[in-house]
Amino acid sequence: MKTYKIALIKGDGIGPEIIDEATKVLDAVASCFDFDFKYEEVLMGGCAYDETGDPLPQETITAALNSDAVLFGAIGGEKWDNLPREKRPESGLLRFRKELGVYANLRPAVVYDELVNASSLKPEVVSGVDLMVVRELIGGIYFGEPKGRDENKGWNTMVYTKDEIVRIAHNAFNIAMERSKRVCSIDKANVLDVSQLWRETVEEVAKEYPDVELTHMYVDNAAMQLIRDPKQFDVMLTGNIFGDILSDEASMLSGSIGLLPSASVGAKIGVYEPIHGSAPDIAGQGIANPIATISSASMMLRYALGENEAADRIDAAVKRALKEGYRTQDLAQYDAKEVCSTSEMGSIIANYTAK
Ligand code: NAD
Ligand code: IPM
Ligand code: MN
Numbered sequence: 001m002k003t004y005k006i007a008l009i010k011g012d013g014i015g016p017e018i019i020d021e022a023t024k025v026l027d028a029v030a031s032c033f034d035f036d037f038k039y040e041e042v043l044m045g046g047c048a049y050d051e052t053g054d055p056l057p058q059e060t061i062t063a064a065l066n067s068d069a070v071l072f073g074a075i076g077g078e079k080w081d082n083l084p085r086e087k088r089p090e091s092g093l094l095r096f097r098k099e100l101g102v103y104a105n106l107r108p109a110v111v112y113d114e115l116v117n118a119s120s121l122k123p124e125v126v127s128g129v130d131l132m133v134v135r136e137l138i139g140g141i142y143f144g145e146p147k148g149r150d151e152n153k154g155w156n157t158m159v160y161t162k163d164e165i166v167r168i169a170h171n172a173f174n175i176a177m178e179r180s181k182r183v184c185s186i187d188k189a190n191v192l193d194v195s196q197l198w199r200e201t202v203e204e205v206a207k208e209y210p211d212v213e214l215t216h217m218y219v220d221n222a223a224m225q226l227i228r229d230p231k232q233f234d235v236m237l238t239g240n241i242f243g244d245i246l247s248d249e250a251s252m253l254s255g256s257i258g259l260l261p262s263a264s265v266g267a268k269i270g271v272y273e274p275i276h277g278s279a280p281d282i283a284g285q286g287i288a289n290p291i292a293t294i295s296s297a298s299m300m301l302r303y304a305l306g307e308n309e310a311a312d313r314i315d316a317a318v319k320r321a322l323k324e325g326y327r328t329q330d331l332a333q334y335d336a337k338e339v340c341s342t343s344e345m346g347s348i349i350a351n352y353t354a355k
Contacts, residue, residue, distance in 0.1 A: 013278025015073025021290035021346025045075025045089035055092025069304035101267035118255025135243025258289025317352035
């Protein structure tokens with residue numbers, strides 16, 4: 001029997017609630033196959049700061065590097081918003097991604113047939129949407145120097161080196177080869193020098209993928225097109241901040257941000273995390289949607305552990321729960337047969353996974 005070592009980072013807010021449901025489902029799927037999981041729970045974010053004075057203790061990095069994969073919930077909350085920047089939960093997360101070297105954040109946005117009515121857009125606009133945001137994760141304006149602030153001025157710098165653009169572009173093209181062979185690269189090349197380099201470099205990399213159709217779009221137009229006609233997109237290749245924003249926008253095609261998973265990859269160890277945050281407004285109430293995290297666990301099985309059949313089982317169980325009309329509160333007004341709590345939804349999906 002194989003044992004996979006998973007570093008588990010629950011984090012803050014709804015983080016612990018949603019991770020508990022993901023491990024429930026992982027244990028259920030393990031019971032169907034010849035493997036199991038050994039979880040090592042470590043701290044990151046506000047809870048880590050409260051415990052150790054550091055939002056990213058060294059122990060967490062070590063545990064991640066000694067694992068087969070990291071499953072992460074979410075961090076952050078008002079309690080820590082006024083700490084010095086480097087002590088903030090968000091800084092811990094950014095440092096974590098950088099330390100691990102996970103430069104490619106894959107954020108699939110799929111509209112389930114069962115939820116076409118759940119989007120704030122018309123069913124005919126969203127039905128059949130299946131796109132992938134490939135977001136550069138450890139560069140751009142999040143990390144560029146100089147950055148800082150004084151009383152009257154604040155500054156950040158958007159920087160990309162050619163090498164950083166080349167490597168994320170390869171990810172996007174390789175993913176497109178497995179999908180509909182279309183990449184739309186999103187930038188602001190009409191205004192930003194960094195975007196001009198981005199566009200030229202993506203063009204160069206595209207020459208190695210003659211079967212993939214490459215288009216470019218300015219980010220402001222892309223934000224509009226995503227709402228106007230999302231089905232025009234297959235792979236959306238973006239820098240760090242544009243991808244952050246566009247993927248939250250894309251989540252509303254599916255009906256709830258509580259549905260969108262992600263994989264942060266590109267290094268030896270990957271981080272599997274929902275795209276949403278710690279949702280302080282609903283934390284502790286048992287109403288968060290655990291599906292984004294459960295689907296992130298499925299991505300972990302697929303990308304990190306090569307357990308595709310197990311991942312398929314989880315994906316099918318999620319679809320079945322939605323088809324049967326089970327809904328957490330975020331989706332309760334749409335074709336719900338039964339409104340369930342976070343843990344009820346986790347148990348239903350775990351049951352369907354095991355059966
Ligand atoms: P958020 O994603 O936490 O919440 C936005 C809205 O979506 C809220 O109304 C929330 O209730 C809802 N929501 C989010 N996840 C949900 C789920 N699973 N089920 C149902 N509803 C859900 O974004 P925010 O409110 O802007 O940020 C809150 C905190 O989270 C901040 O501290 C922020 O920095 C942090 N954050 C962390 C991450 C992360 O850990 N990866 C990502 C985004 C934001
Ligand atoms: C995300 C979050 C993070 C980001 C924050 C919390 C640092 O919004 O994972 O999307 O901007 O990358
Ligand atoms: Mn975000």
